[in-house]
Amino acid sequence: MIVLVCSDNIASIFSAVYEAWAGKYNRDALELKIDGAYEYEFFKEYIKVETDESRAQKVVNTIKKQFGKEFLSIISLVLWSYEEDKADAVYKTIKYGIETKKYGNFLSDFRIECIQRINKLYRNIYNEIHHYYGFVRFSELDKERLFAQIRPKNYCLEALSEHFADRLPSENWIIYDVGRNIAAVHKMRAQWFIVRDVIVDNELINNKLSDREDEYRKLWRLFFDTISIEDRKNKKLQRNNFPLRFREFIIEDTK
């Protein structure tokens, strides 16, 4: 069994897909793994794949041509999943599509295991992004800058930035992925960009909160507490709809 090891980014994973398909190895006895996300097993040969942008692009072109844009956009989102087997599921799905001569999006074929997996990963990340559309909380710092922190399981930062760039085009904002130390920076009416290896000092942030930030937080907490109907109180329903892991950085008191 050959294991092709790639890094956790789209170019590297597609480079590995290219390598797997190139004919050097037996395609049926081959796995893709993300570097650092597996334990060594005996009797398996581990080969590190070099990232090659032009090879990755060829894979993208083939996918787009044969399976269409919709397929590509689903696969691209899946590659932002936090699940370790995503690269292998993507490889096996592409392999299945080519071998069974599929044209167009075949991800609705729920009979096939690797396709079931792709759909599951897709739903998981799609739902997390949609949750964060609502659960992101910006704090206003001095000079009207907005700052938010998130801790998603999947890599949601770029999808969220697209959304907030469209929604808040005239604001200066930063969204910081605490678990990954990555931030998206948006300057007023400009294209946003990603900054890696960012460390945020929470004390510093708290010292920089704008003068009126506290006032609006108070108003929001007041609204939150008042809008609930006592006769309908249902903490269990609240917990189902609003899982605890999304509450780390919210302003309102949900206890």
Next chain:
Amino acid sequence: MFLEQKKSVYDKLKILTDAAKYDVACTSSGIEKKGDGTNIGNSIKAGICHSFSSDGRCISLLKILLTNYCVFNCSYCINRVSNDVDRVLFTPDEICTITMEFYRRNYIEGLFLSSGIFKTPDITMELLYQTLYKLRNEYNFNGYIHVKAIPGADPVLIEKTGFLADRMSVNLELPTAESLKKLAPNKTRNTILKPMRQIQLRRDANKEELVLYKRAPKFVPAGQSTQMIIGASNESDYELLAVTESLYKKFALKRVFYSAFVNVNNDTTLPMTQSGPPLLREHRLYQADWLMRFYEFKAEEILDKNHKNFNVFLDPKCDWAIRNIEMFPVEINTADYHNLLRVPGIGVKSAKRIVAARRFGSLTFENLKKIGVVLKRAVYFITCSGQLYGSVKIDSEYILRQLLGDADVRRLNEPQVNYRQLSLFDGGIYNDSSSLLR
């Protein structure tokens, strides 16, 4: 009267949120609106929940009243003129500022503005219009706005407001003209249905304008909704459902919302709700409402003159399926989409997935599980390639026993089972399909 105007924004927000909380319909759905690249705000078709309050309900919009001053005296309403409560009035700028500051912090998806009747319907509607005008044109807000049309207000004001809002609603309040007369003496069926019809007709005309000229201003683009109070008057579930159906058909409403009655005024002429609001009944209505909007059911299929109220033990779809057991089993690999939709445990998404997936080959029970079908319910009503699941029998008595257990089947046959006795079931039933309520 204006002495209270000196109250702080904090106090006003407290009073006018508290006074607005019984209004349902905090949804921000129905419209996909991209940002314009300059101004704040966009909208997502599915709507976005920003938080969940301790009653478990979604908070999407800043749901407030413009004022809780009210000249009407509706017996169910906390803001009725005969109640001795603190009265305040927001200025348009106060509402605009809170909306903008909440929105840019991503606390909310937009504004849901309602109001008590301040002096006259026209004065109230004018104030609502002024507020929306300011929010759109001075504060340049491009996010979601849901505003109430005030019954009895001048049609010109309603029309002008409709060009600034995404959604408008006129509350039907009570399902029959009789109940309305009894509980809301200042409102009539006519003053409620008139603006509803006006909004419907103006939307139709607007659709034609938009065909001719893509950039024509949009009138209430996310559609019209309404709400009814459940359990304050004596109508049967069947009557409620029939009214709902005609609102969808005759007034082209996007949504009808139901609000379980809470006797906030402890009014002795109304039902007491010490054992809690009729949440299970409200839940059943939403389930039936879903069946009509997405599952191609007609009201009289769900309930009829002989079956005037919902089965408290079974959801309306299971109940229908068991009463119509001769239509089953449905063969998963050949049945058309409409028949798949009728199977308990198969939702709109699963039905679509089944139709898409079986083009590639025959589906098994195991495949259905992965597709998202709730097999626990579906197995009694389907076959896969001609096979029933395990030792399942297509027999209504047997299925009832499987779905409910012996004890509940016995209770089902007792004549006096009502919602009150069933309130202990609420928790479980709720969690099962709480997503329906969004």
